[in-house]
Amino acid sequence: MGKRVAIIGAGVSGLASIRCCLEEGLEPTCFERSSDVGGLWKFSDHAEEGRASIYQSVFTNSSKEMMCFPDFPYPDDYPNYMHHSKLQEYIQTFAQKKNLLRYIKFETLVSSIKKCPSFIVTGQWDIVIEKDGNQESIIFDAVMICSGHHVYPNLPTNSFPGLENFQGNYFHSRDYKGPDAFKGKRVLVIGLGNSGSDIAVELSRLAAQVMISTRSGSWVMSRVWDDGYPWDMVYVTRFASFLRNVFPPLISDWLYVKKMNTWFKHENYGLMPLNGPLRKEPVFNDELPSRILCGALSIKPSVKLFTETSAMFEDGTMFEAIDSIIFATGYNYAYPFLDDSIIKSRNNEITLFKGIFPPHMEKPTLAVIGLVQSLGAAIPTADLQARWAAKVFADSCILPTMKEMMDDIDEKMGKKLKWFGQSQTLQTDYITYMDELGSFIGAKPNIPWLMLTDPQLALEVYFGPCSPYQFRLMGPGKWDGARNAILTQWDRTVKPTRSRVVSETQRQHPFFNLFKMLSFSVLLLAILLVFY
Secondary structure, X not given: OOOEEEEEOOOHHXXXXXXXXXXXXXXXXXXXXXXXOOHHHOOOOOOOOOOOOOOOOOEOOOOHHHOOEOOEOOOOOOOOOOEHHHHHHHHHHHHHHOOOHHHEEOOOEEEEEEEOOOHHHHOOEEEEEEEOOEEEEEEEOEEEEOOOOOOEEOOOHHHOOOHHHOOOEEEEHHHOOOOHXXXXXXXXXXXXXXXXXXXXXXXXOOOOEEEEEOOOOOOEEOOEOHHHOEHHHHHOEHHHHHHHHHOOHHHHHHHHHHHHOOOOOHHHHOOOOOXXXXXXXXXXXXXXXXXXXXXXXXXXXXXXXXOOOXXXXXXXXXXXXXXXXXXOXXXXXXXXXXXXXXXXXEOOEOOOEOOOEOOOOOOOOEEEOOOOEOOOOHHHHHHHHHHHXXXXXXXXXXXXXXXXXXXXXXXXXXXXXXXXXXXXXXEOOHHHHHHHHHHHHOOOOOHHHHHHHOHHHHHHHHHOEOOHHHHHOOOOOOOOOXXXXXXXXXXXXXXOOOOOOOOOOOOOOHHHHHHHHHHHHHHHHHHHHHHO
């Protein structure tokens, strides 16, 4: 075996990292503080210190064909959107089938990661672990941090005047597990993200009254899109991404807002974002508009002041006799085992090349996997990040100079502010990002070559969903089953829903979407010519 690599966390990013290290001839050791793989998706009926926490009713927001490991499709009969228990089952199966469990040290806490005194020469790290009350120091050649970013809750109590006088109970959504304790209660949920919306909708069936307070609003999307297909199978395509990037900002923004308002008019529900064209991550919730329409919950602006029993909102309205406040206010990035200056090397901001490598390191022997967020799924993103990182550790890929990396970070920061607005998250465009990473390791699909050698596959790759299989189609790490997986992905999509077959399966055809998009583009061009 080659260099020794420490991997922190055995969630999807950690498992991807173990497998990718093995592919590059490296020697991985994964440290996991719990007793099982899965990370975020390993459900517990109580929040555990240092671990991500989810509630009992969580389902995925990405569909199964778009969120698998690229060479490990879900079984045909799995639902498109999975309960957390189903996804955990898949993750455990992946770890077993790929023989990864032997590389994981469970119930082991990483308490410290520091550069060795000889780091400038060796790039090595001194890692202190704890197990059964005993500490041990181990030297590793490289480190992959895969501990996630849904661990340390952001509870901004200082931002809410009067909260200290509130006589009811309040807590972060991390500690929410189910609705039973809130039957007949009056509940205020602070925050309009996916967790806040899920929790509010679930509570609205048992609680006496539920309100959501939002500072800036949000687009709300259904998981079910055109012709009943999963949203990401229709929206996350190379051709759609090309159109979004090639149109002038005025047209692109107008199209985006129009698409987001297709399901329902957000302003009529109090949900309209303050800055509609920003591509912030939307809320995925199929029931939220319906619950608002039925009067089961309502949307309010920011809280101006809390009293002993009520909340006054910015518009002057009140919510009286509140029993509980749930803060669905996100999480802070924190790696308590690592010096903050390594990840946040400038102005206390996370400064990572491509969201992975600290640019100021003398040796590129530390990588953060799974921190970048986009409208794409986490599993294929982590897999591609880990493949690149493992190649860098194995000296198969070389990073640019520090100046080139910093220039790239600055450029991406400017684009991020333009597209996503001010936020702490490392947000990016999914397909653009995946293609960047793919090009570094020779795994980016070559569309012109495919068009010459395999036109059927080329059309599906470009006009169909940008599914994970595309990044194991060619180059290093190629999977022989990728072509067939791409050409049969629609069949697996409809398999679990066609439980009562009434006709031949009508498969989504890329040319139909192409025709629709081109027709609309021609119409827009005609309008521009008329007015200009």
